[in-house]
Amino acid sequence: RPGTEYCIAHGGGKRCQADGCTRAAEGSTEYCKAHGGGKRCQADGCTKSARPGTAYCTAHGGGKRCQADGCTKSAIGSTEYCTAHGGGKRCQADGCTKSAIGSTEYCTAHGGGKHCQAGGCTKAAQGSTEHCFAHGGGKRCQADGCTISAQGSTENCKAHRGGKRCQADGCTKSAQGSTGYCFAHGGGKRCQADGCTKSAQGSTGYCFAHGGGKRCQADGCTVTTRGSTKYCLAHGGGKRCQADGCTKAPQGSTVYCVAHGGGKRCQAEGCTVTARGNTEYCIAHGGGKRCQADGCTKSAQGKTEYCIAHEGGKRCQADGCTKSAIGSTEYCKAHGGGKRCQADGCTEAAKGSTEYCAAHGGGKRCQADGCTKSAIGSTEYCAAHGGGKRCQADGCTKSAQGSTEYCAAHGGGRRCQADGCTKAAQGSTDYCKAREASAAS
Known part of the structure; x- marks a missing residue:
């Protein structure tokens, strides 16, 4: 540099006057960019550096812009386009069109950029740290006791309201991708199948139902993989409950399954059942989606708007049957649906999470x-x-009896349908014993 024996990189030229700083001073100022030197962005309240030849920083429109029609992002390096439109240095791996990272020739997936220094880890190091998120790299959430990564330019993780939030009135969920809205309000990438409005999964153009996302590698399984694993929950994919000997999936941001206290709990006094959906209560205390039939307060079933009694949920496919289909099967218990008892020769339904019917100890x-x-x-x-x-x-x-609040003697359960009779109906019939006996004689 003029008047010195060295280039800027080796200490030549004018140096920043901030205590302890050895960087080069910017332009005609006495300081480096980090200490306020150089030309500043002219946007009100902005203290960032103006881009060469302009009066503004990149965020306020300064610098060279992408030449793709309608794009306002910054052009990268010596190219005419932003990263999304092919600008900047590209990964040199065969067939890869992603951006090369930093001073390397490859994208993160092909080994480019700075990598985590934890033994055996090949993930990208975050920010100015030497480690990936999983090994403590990057900026951490500032909420007391939280060790999750902070989102974007905020100081907190998503759970503590960090990151970009949905712009829909009253919504506090995270905005998705480059959109201003959460999934529920139309944010993020949408499925490309005709008429589908669900979210596209990962790098695919489709939702789970239309084949998007990664699929489980277990033979014959078409269910979506969990997390960074190659398998669905049923085949061992995803995170597992940390309780000794438990192989179930943990709930939400906790490390335990529902049975071991994981997930969000109902806020009703003394209740320890899991809260449903985005509500604070379990089904019994009014949580979750409710049936839309007039005056009904029961839970809506599955993706439908109604409870089982009002034809909600999946129905049995047997001709003329209107009962609910059980589990992942297409039929009700009476028509063979659901899990069956494993006792030899038994065709009854297995009870709960056991392999047997009640008669065989299930x-x-x-x-x-x-x-x-x-x-x-x-x-x-x-x-x-x-x-x-x-x-x-x-x-x-x-x-x-049944869905009533009283025993048979006090008027509960089903009643005899004979005119003027108030006795209890017997079994699956519509009449009391006396009416059944008279009909038989």
Whole structure:
């Protein structure tokens, strides 16, 4: 540099006057860019450096712009286009069109850029750190006790409201990609299938239902892979619950499955059940999506707007049957749907998460000493030991019948359909014992 024996890189030229700084001073100023030297952006309140030949920084329109029609992004390097339109240095791997990273010749996927220094890790190092996000690199969330990565230019992770937020009125979810909205409000990339408005998955142009996203590598499985693994949850993909011996998937941002306390919990006093959807309560306390039938407060089933009683959810495919299909099958229990008992020769439905029907020991058992009967509903006991829903009549301890609040003696359950009769209907019939007997004679 003029008047010195060295170039800028080797200490020549005018140096920044900030204490301890050895960088070159910018232009006619006494400081480097980091310490306020050089020409500044003229946009109100902006302190960034103006781009060469312009009066503004890149964010305010300064510098060379991409020449693609309608694009306002910055052109990269000596090219005429932004990264999205092919500008900048490209990865040299055969067939790859991604941008080369930093001073390397390759994109991150092909080994370019700075890599994590943790032993055996090949992921990209984040920002000015030496490690990837998983090994503590990058900027961390500033919320007390949180170690997750901060999002974008904010100080917090997504869970603590960091990153760009959806612009829809009253929405606090994260905006997706370069859009200003969350998935629910139309943000992010959409599925290219005709008439589909769901989100496209990953680098594909389609939603899960139309073949988008990565698929499980297990033979014959077409379910979506979980996380960075090659398998779906059922075949061992994704994160696993940290409870000893548990192989279930953890819920939400927790490290445990629902059974071991993971996921969001219902906020009703004394309730430990999982909260549903984006609500604060479990189904029993009003959480989740509700049935749209007039006056109905039950939960809507699956992707439908109605509860099972109002024809919501998936229906049995047997001719003339209107019952609900069970699990991933196409039929109700009566027509062979759902999981079947594994006892030899038994065709009954298996109970709960067990492999057997109630008669063969499946399902939850009564916790009373020596009792082998099935526990009722969400209780720990059979009907004889106080389990299940009880009759609401004063002083009555019998079981409530069906979906009613009372036992048969107090008017609960199904009633006889004969004119003027108020007795309980028997079994699957519409009449009481007396009417059945008279009809038989």
